[in-house]
Amino acid sequence: MIVNDETLQSLCSDMVNWRRHxxxxxxxxxxxxxxxxxxxxxxESWGLEVRRGLAGGTGVMAKLTGGxxxxxxxxxxxxxxxxxxxEKSTEYKSTxxxxxxxxxxxxxxxxxxxxxxxxxxxxxxxAGTRVxxxxxxxxxxxxxxxxxxxxxxxxxxxxxxxVHVWSPFPAxxxxxxxxxxxxxxxxxxxxxxGRGGHAGLPHQAVxxxxxxxxxxxxxxxxxxxxVNPLDSAVVSVGQLHSGTARNVIAERCSVSGTVRTFTPxxxxxxxxxxxxxxxxxCETHGAEYRFQFFEGYPPVVNDDxxxxxxxxxxxxxxxxxxxxxxxxxxxxxxFSYYLEQKPGxxxxxxAGRDDGTSAPHHHPKFDIDEQAMLVAARMLIGVADDSAxxxxxx
Numbered sequence: 203m204i205v206n207d208e209t210l211q212s213l214c215s216d217m218v219n220w221r222r223h224x225x226x227x228x229x230x231x232x233x234x235x236x237x238x239x240x241x242x243x244x245x246e247s248w249g250l251e252v253r254r255g256l257a258g259g260t261g262v263m264a265k266l267t268g269g270x271x272x273x274x275x276x277x278x279x280x281x282x283x284x285x286x287x288x289e290k291s292t293e294y295k296s297t298x299x300x301x302x303x304x305x306x307x308x309x310x311x312x313x314x315x316x317x318x319x320x321x322x323x324x325x326x327x328x329a330g331t332r333v334x335x336x337x338x339x340x341x342x343x344x345x346x347x348x349x350x351x352x353x354x355x356x357x358x359x360x361x362x363x364x365v366h367v368w369s370p371f372p373a374x375x376x377x378x379x380x381x382x383x384x385x386x387x388x389x390x391x392x393x394x395x396g397r398g399g400h401a402g403l404p405h406q407a408v409x410x411x412x413x414x415x416x417x418x419x420x421x422x423x424x425x426x427x428x429v430n431p432l433d434s435a436v437v438s439v440g441q442l443h444s445g446t447a448r449n450v451i452a453e454r455c456s457v458s459g460t461v462r463t464f465t466p467x468x469x470x471x472x473x474x475x476x477x478x479x480x481x482x483x484c485e486t487h488g489a490e491y492r493f494q495f496f497e498g499y500p501p502v503v504n505d506d507x508x509x510x511x512x513x514x515x516x517x518x519x520x521x522x523x524x525x526x527x528x529x530x531x532x533x534x535x536x537f538s539y540y541l542e543q544k545p546g547x548x549x550x551x552x553a554g555r556d557d558g559t560s561a562p563h564h565h566p567k568f569d570i571d572e573q574a575m576l577v578a579a580r581m582l583i584g585v586a587d588d589s590a591x592x593x594x595x596x
């Protein structure tokens with residue numbers, strides 16, 4: 203496996219600068235207008251064939267045809283940020299109130315930009331074609347992958363790969379697994395309708411807040427008592443909103459959260475039990491309700507052959523690194539839609555501190571070890587080059 207390390211090392215400072223620029227100027231899902239412009243302008247300045255305005259307006263795709271015959275390989279990065287206030291003290295902290303790159307998508311974008319620049323500098327020795335997919339809206343259902351695919355991102359593609367910098371793993375770890383790797387990230391909302399009243403006369407009201415509190419507890423019994431312990435599932439309530447004043451019994455309460463599963467059977471079971479628990483809890487308290495369940499992305503299921511390729515390339519490029527068979531992860535990813543269409547693999551590169559004290563993803567103090575970007579970019583290039591070989595066809 204040959205990757206020109208001198209070229210990659212020369213791109214390190216650019217990667218850091220790109221990532222920090224994006225970190226200072228984050229944009230929410232499907233509103234990544236300046237991010238999209240920044241990406242497309244760079245790609246065009248390097249002489250790539252660029253398409254703007256995909257997936258509803260902010261997706262970008264670029265293509266490079268190498269000087270040698272080979273297969274067409276796609277590489278993908280997500281570009282959106284999250285509605286979280288940045289609480290870091292770094293000079294590159296977010297300048298946008300209430301918005302930050304709290305999941306590493308700024309790094310993913312910088313890594314893929316580095317890979318694209320690398321290939322423009324080594325076009326003649328590149329086998330096959332590279333497709334660079336910069337996708338909006340990974341953090342917001344229904345996700346931007348569906349729109350990118352509809353706009354032709356996978357046309358003519360033989361295989362696709364993506365990488366996520368991962369703070370739970372220390373820097374230097376490379377991890378993935380064949381088969382199911384990441385869960386279905388479904389969402390739910392419950393609106394509870396009670397009857398408001400005076401806090402001193404509770405018997406004349408139907409307390410929607412009390413009903414909501416009981417529902418939060420009852421929902422936790424679904425996984426512990428309805429799902430086979432050998433299966434995997436998560437039901438997490440993320441929001442409970444109710445009440446207008448200290449001395450008023452709330453008339454309405456909203457409860458919302460997420461469900462994570464790996465199989466259609468467990469997904470269906472959890473959904474059915476949620477509907478039953480919501481109905482019975484509200485009936486017990488005399489409240490009415492509206493229940494909505496939003497099916498999210500499919501699970502990320504890596505192709506067995508392509509996962510083996512990632513392990514092989516990682517061992518070749520990083521003989522001193524820890525190449526790890528990852529446990530399944532309950533986080534979701536709309537990279538799953540690409541894998542439903544084409545063989546490929548989604549993998550992780552460690553970006554956390556060795557002592558395990560890094561802030562988790564989606565945390566106000568989330569940050570990464572920026573050296574992880576060099577590992578990730580090198581892996582993307584190495585896997586793409588290995589896969590592009592005509593002998594890689596199955």
